[in-house]
Amino acid sequence: MKHIGQPYDDLRAWLRHLTQTGRVAVIREGVGLRHELAAIAKRLDGDKATYFPRPDGHEMPVISGFMSQRGWIAEAMGVADADVLSAFRRAAQSPLPWREVEPGAASCQQVVHTDIDMHALLPIPTHSEHDNGPYITAGMVIARNPVTGVQNVSINRIQVHGKDRMALLMLPRHLYAFFKEAQAQGLALPVAIVIGADPLTLLASQAITPIDHDELEIAGALHGKPLPVVKCLSNEVRVPANAEIVIEGRILPDEMDLEGPFGEFPKYYSAQEKREVIMVDRVTHRRSPVYHTIIPAEYEHLLLGSIPREATLLAHLQRSFPNVLDVHLSMGGVGRYHLYVKIRKMHEGQPKNVILCAFGAHYDIKHVVVVDEDVDVHQPRQVEWALATRFQADVDLVVISGAQGSVLDPSTTTRFSLEDQVGMPESHEQGISAKMGMDATRPVRYHEHVFTKVRIPGEDTLDLEQFVVSGATVDWQAD
Missing domain, CATH: 3.40.1670.10 (UbiD C-terminal domain-like)
Known part of the structure; x- marks a missing residue:
């Protein structure tokens, strides 16, 4: 596998690169957070990332769609398109332990809020027509195993109910197992929700790994160097030090709130059900932070989930x-x-x-x-x-x-x-x-060219510029 560039380990560097190459659409100020922002981002999904200054007058801008093409993900990894799965697979097999930095050196903690009003602090959009309110859709939920202390990273949909109270969907995977262990002890599970991570850490969060494998170490392997992390101010969870925004809180052991409906990745709504509750303790962020939202069921959402799964599936199949x-x-x-x-x-x-x-x-x-x-x-x-x-x-x-x-x-x-x-x-x-x-395979043996795919010699290799006359026109006027 050949590296064709350096991997991007900083969100702002990646957004700067996309801007310089004409792949960021800057939207007029004041776009509405309820449906309008998501509608614009969806129209441009897969073509350009979208940057929304002052949405609904909010000081914090919103970015969406910066990982909405497979080729962009390869570019962020510094590899050719054909090498995306092998590069991700190698990182998952050879994770790098993260490097902890002092709190004062972490840009994600430059500003600290303890008087919490989530709607006032963050520009959280309402995406689809029947969504039951605003949702955090690009939040990496990081938690520690209450028994072993090893972390897990996942992206979960989170409905913001009130000033400091949110409900989240946990599927029966590692985060849910951590929560059930804490609940069995009558304890809340400390968590951090990271918004605005670099593109490769976001991708690593979707790796399919055994329990007690920290996806932040896979992020380090994708970067080619240990990921700098910092301890949260109110709990023991470690988060990417250069993230834009970190929400610190606890999943309560014995409280449930109604959550949903919500437009999910199959392009249908999930039903309203009672879900576990996150109580927010504090919010930290960089100076002049950028809020990232993922438009549900569109390319950024689907690709971030599919590429790590493809790498895992390929490795699983090739073993046999x-x-x-x-x-x-x-x-x-x-x-x-x-x-x-x-x-x-x-x-x-x-x-x-x-x-x-x-x-x-x-x-x-x-x-x-x-x-x-x-x-x-x-x-x-x-x-x-x-x-x-x-x-x-x-x-x-x-x-x-x-x-x-x-x-x-x-x-x-x-x-x-x-x-x-x-x-x-x-x-x-x-x-x-x-x-x-x-x-849908042909027989191992077949008669002559019955199952031979038709091709013309040179169709894939000839240089059209040698044959097409640039700027030439034909005069179709009849004599």
């Missing part, structure tokens, strides 16, 4: 199948549910084994398509072409019923009748899903 060459979680499958796998097929039946292995790798995966090495899994049209010409449903289809799937997939709830069920099904019944795998 070294001939797996590449994977891609498609954007049409919301970066979670549809997995495309490229293999160098060596044996009939092998694609079905790959399909089953993929389902076991992560419960979110709903549909898997396996294709040959002549298909680019990052090009949905090529995958569809393989399905159209190399797949027969009566022999190449794998269907598994009644498996665990994503609780945020609304189709998993359709088996519950509204007449028989009051409210949502209980947690142990949510997310029951069918899985479908499609073997």
